[in-house]
Amino acid sequence: MLERLPLGRDRVLPVYACTLAICLLSFLVRWLATPFMPSGYPFVSFFPAVILSTFLFGIRAGIVAGVVSGIAAWYCFIPPSFSVKWSGAAAFALAFYTGVAAINIGLIHWLQRINERLAEERERSRRLAERSELLFRELQHRVSNNLQVISGLLSLQMRGVSDAAARLALDEAARRLALIGRIHRQLHSPHGEQLRLAAFLEQLIIDLIDASGRPGIDYRVEAMEDVDLAADAAVPMALIIAEAITNAIEHGFAKGEGGHILIAVRRVDAMVEISVSDDGAGLPADFDLATSDSLGLKLAQMLARQLGGTFRLAGGAGTTAVLRIP
Secondary structure, eight states, X not given: OGGGOSOOTTOHHHHHHHHHHHHHHHHHHHHHXXXXXXXXXXXXXXXXXXXXXHHHHXXXXXXXXXXHHHHHHXXXXXXXXXXXXXXXXXXXHHHHHHHHHHHHHHHHHHHHHHHHHHHHHHHHHHHHHXXXXXXXXXXXXXXXXXXXHHHHHHHHHHHTOOOHHHHHHHHHHHHHHHHHHHHHHHOOOTTOOOXXXXXXXXXXXXXXXXXXXXXXXXXXXXOOTXXXXXXXXXXXXXXXXXXXXXXXXXXXXXXXOOEEEEXXXXXXXXXXXXXXXXXXXXXXXXXOGGGOOXXXXXXXXXXXXXXXXXXXXXXXXXXXXXXXXX
16 A cells, blocks of 8 residues: 555645545544633644645645645634734744654655555565576476487487397486476476475485386375475485385386385484485395495485485385485
8 A cells, every 4th residue: 555655646636635535534533622722822733634645645745735725724723713814923833843844745755656666676686586586497398308308319319239238237327317307397486495305205216116117106205295305305315215216116016016116205413314215126136235346326326415415225125215414
């Protein structure tokens, strides 16, 4: 409401009509209060009229209210009443009224000008923020597309490679680049806001199951809604969790049968623990994470250390991968 003041900037007649109505109301109040007031105070009810007119309709309406109120008070309430005789007392009263009214009008006009500039600055900032957000989203989209293109080029290159180890390395690189591209589509906040971890993990596992072509695999995400994730930690964390989910799909359910994957998030002291459990084949009896030659598991451990956390695997009825990060 305050940002819309003064009102009626392009409607002159209604503005001045309302201003005169306010002055008339002030005159009636002063006239009715005359029997109950001591002598003097000719302008007591007209100061509010000047202030209200200026506040609602701007400096011109305030000046009109000040002039009309001053003439009415001088003619009707400065002795001798209903005359225009001039005296030193009348001149002093009018000068005092003029000074106070001018100060009120000037202060209100000054505050309204400041308010207008603030409103203009807010609108300018809003437009800049919208433009920045649009550019940011476009940048994220282009980065994601470029990563997908590189992933596709690696997949094409893999077709011309006969060495099994080289094909596997190219396939892993293409898959991880495609995953990073999909992750970037979720990192769309231009303000550096934290991501809701539960929603992020659910979208991640949906993408991975879809990419695997294994619709028989069921999943569940159990995460507290108030756990957030810093945007700069999203990519390394997602790569670690993606490695655990991919291993569950490719090795836990290697025979092509369906299965269930559970992603659970909980707080442990000052850490956040993210576990990925499956009900698949489980780990080999002689498996040792420290001596494993799996590039993906080595990458998961390295990224966990970069985040200041740990990554481990546990066997049993299926396999559980556990990531702990601050």
